[in-house]
Amino acid sequence: MIRPVSHVAAMSPYALAQLDPPAGQRLVSLSQNESLRPPSPLIAQAVAEAAANGHLYPDPDWTALCARLAELHDLPEQGLLCGNGSMELIAGLAQAFAGPDAAVLAPANAYPFFRTVAQLARARFDTAAEVDGCVSFDALLAAVQPDTRLVFVANPGNPTGTRISRRDLLRLREGLRENTLLVIDEAYGEFADDLNEPMFDLVARGDTVVLRTLSKAYGLAGFRVGWGLFPPQIAVQIRKVMNPNNVSVCGQAAALAALNDQDYMHETCDLTAELRDRFADRLRSAGFDVPKSHTNFLLIRFADQSTATGADKALREKGIFLRPQSGAGLANCLRATIGQTADLELMAAVLDRWAEEFQP
Ligand code: PMP
Secondary structure, eight states, rough: OOOHHHHHTSSOOOOOOOOOOTTTTOEEOOOOOOOOSOTTTTTTHHHHHHHHHTSSOTTTOHHHHHHHHHHHHHHHSSSSSEEEHHHHHHHHHHHHHHOOTEEEETTTTTTHHHHHHHHHTTTTTEEEETTEEEEEHHHHHHHOOOOOEEEEEEEOOOOTTTOOOOHHHHHHHSSOOSSSSSEOOOOOOGGGGTSSSOOOGGGSSSEEEEEESSSSSTTOGGGGOOEEEOOOOHHHHHHHHHTTSSSSHHHHHHHHHHHHHHHHHHHHHHHHHHHHHHHHHHHHHHTOOOOOSSSEEEEEEEEEEEHHHHOOOOOOOOOOOOOOOOOTTTTTTTEOOOOOOOHHHHHHHHHHHHHHHHHO
């Protein structure tokens, strides 16, 4: 009998959305927080040219990409790392800085991949309770243990869509020990109203990492390109655990072209924010509880879990897939990605009809 190592045997596979519309129904996927539109048209030529170099391994140092990122965000190039999606960087952080003798801490309703990477590193995964769907700094600080080596906080948060102010993040950092690495995951940062509060300057302290991705605002989820600014001594360790040829030639070319079309990215964010706020209002006026979101998705809160499951079933019957939630205090919620207007109209119409029939 061939057996996996015990900590892998004990894990469940990472749960991606099951998208299986009823026979004959068009699939409407509002479940993966993808961009509502394809990436900048400028990437087509860049990718075609890169494909001609497909017989060569990609640049292991992402040189052109890092130079452009440094220029755009006014960052030092030293300490910039690109990943096969920011997931690879999150995994690398846990692999290099957590382990059987250490704990990883995150808010209870944080992005579930934080737990997965802690389990893979055989580290203990601790969670801190949230208050009204928002990260509670007091709870996070109270949950810190002597062996807490890594703290993950997504800002804005997934699946809550809420954001944390710079002042609060500074307060969190000040409250952590200096041997605890704080990771601020800004996967949805471009959608937040206050992009002008970047946290990159904290990285110079040597104990903080800021992650970003091109999967969301730049619409490159399918190309798998994430990046982060790391203190150089941390970056050296992460590189040891990463695949040295992690971002394909087409991925690097697409990312560079997308970064070179900032107008398109800002237009995507404006379009997303306009639709997000319009549909949040529409759902609220139909009686649903929808907290203010700073991302490209909405969290829709139902009376209880069985009500949420009923609404989810009604949507699936029409081929519309939202993401049901299971986290503490969120089992009565569905998360809806801001997709095309017509798809959101369809979702809202199904929810309206369902609410007329089933909501008290
Ligand atoms: N962080 C958060 C908070 C996310 O929601 C996601 C994707 N859903 C990621 C990181 C990973 O993004 P990617 O690997 O596509 O860059």
